[in-house]
Amino acid sequence: MSQNPLKAGLDSRDSLFHAYTFGEQEREKLDRDGHFVLPGVLTPDAQESLTRSLSRILELSRTSTEGHEPNRFSAEYDNYLESLIAHPQMLELARKVLGENIRYDHCVSLNRPGGNGGIGWHSHGYSDDDPSLGFVRIFFYVNGFEPDDGGLKAVPGSHLYRDARIHGRTDQALREGWLVGRKHPETGEPLEIEALSAPPGTVALMWTHAAHAVSARKPNSDTRWCVVYAYRNPGRPSGARWITPEFEHKPIPGAEGLMSLY
Numbered sequence: 001m002s003q004n005p006l007k008a009g010l011d012s013r014d015s016l017f018h019a020y021t022f023g024e025q026e027r028e029k030l031d032r033d034g035h036f037v038l039p040g041v042l043t044p045d046a047q048e049s050l051t052r053s054l055s056r057i058l059e060l061s062r063t064s065t066e067g068h069e070p071n072r073f074s075a076e077y078d079n080y081l082e083s084l085i086a087h088p089q090m091l092e093l094a095r096k097v098l099g100e101n102i103r104y105d106h107c108v109s110l111n112r113p114g115g116n117g118g119i120g121w122h123s124h125g126y127s128d129d130d131p132s133l134g135f136v137r138i139f140f141y142v143n144g145f146e147p148d149d150g151g152l153k154a155v156p157g158s159h160l161y162r163d164a165r166i167h168g169r170t171d172q173a174l175r176e177g178w179l180v181g182r183k184h185p186e187t188g189e190p191l192e193i194e195a196l197s198a199p200p201g202t203v204a205l206m207w208t209h210a211a212h213a214v215s216a217r218k219p220n221s222d223t224r225w226c227v228v229y230a231y232r233n234p235g236r237p238s239g240a241r242w243i244t245p246e247f248e249h250k251p252i253p254g255a256e257g258l259m260s261l262y
């Protein structure tokens with residue numbers, strides 16, 4: 001598939017990513033660590049459009065819509081977010097990670113205003129007993145974050161346990177809990193917490209079983225704008241597949257064959 005958005009019939013304004021490298025070595029690092037960061041890869045136009053869309057979603061979230069929340073079904077509430085599901089550069093990246101046969105799983109906004117408490121340590125599940133079926137989260141940290149200000153943390157190697165039930169309220173709790181006695185299954189190194197940092201426009205890839213947490217957003221910080229797109233190899237039911245039947249059957253250009261469970 002083409003790296004060049006112009007060749008793919010896109011206007012340069014619609015380009016999502018700057019040129020980036022994600023080859024064999026990067027893929028190996030993703031598989032070893034469980035996450036991979038592409039700093040500043042979102043184009044300025046994409047950052048602007050994403051900020052606009054995510055601000056709208058945050059506004060919409062103030063009115064309750066139980067069962068069909070704008071933050072959990074974000075692409076169903078915003079045309080631009082919808083268009084990214086099948087953006088050629090998005091699908092190219094998802095396929096570099098998962099291979100050809102993929103499905104869209106969900107699009108959730110993760111906006112964190114100043115004072116947001118973050119989230120404790122956890123993991124997610126998919127095909128827990130069969131590692132040949134992958135599930136990747138593609139986080140767009142539109143305006144980035146600092147490690148101590150709405151920052152994503154992860155434990156390199158934790159995804160290899162394919163444990164969907166990792167929990168820890170604090171770093172300390174995780175160190176005294178799930179991490180005890182566990183080593184990286186490939187390198188044999190003790191498992192350790194890594195606090196990431198992200199300049200504006202950063203994309204982070206994460207295998208769904210990775211242990212991860214988010215530090216609190218400082219009270220006086222601006223809102224951290226973030227959205228995650230998830231894709232997987234079909235073959236198993238997916239607990240986080242938040243798509244209404246109407247949306248599954250909506251004709252979205254380029255999304256043919258991506259929206260079904262199997």
Ligand SMILES: O=C(O)CCC(=O)C(=O)O
Nearest residue numbers: 110119152212214226228
């Ligand atoms: O807000 C974040 O950066 C990550 C939130 C999270 O845990 C997730 O989306 O799975």
Ligand SMILES: [Fe+2]
Nearest residue numbers: 122123124212
């Ligand atoms: Fe999570």
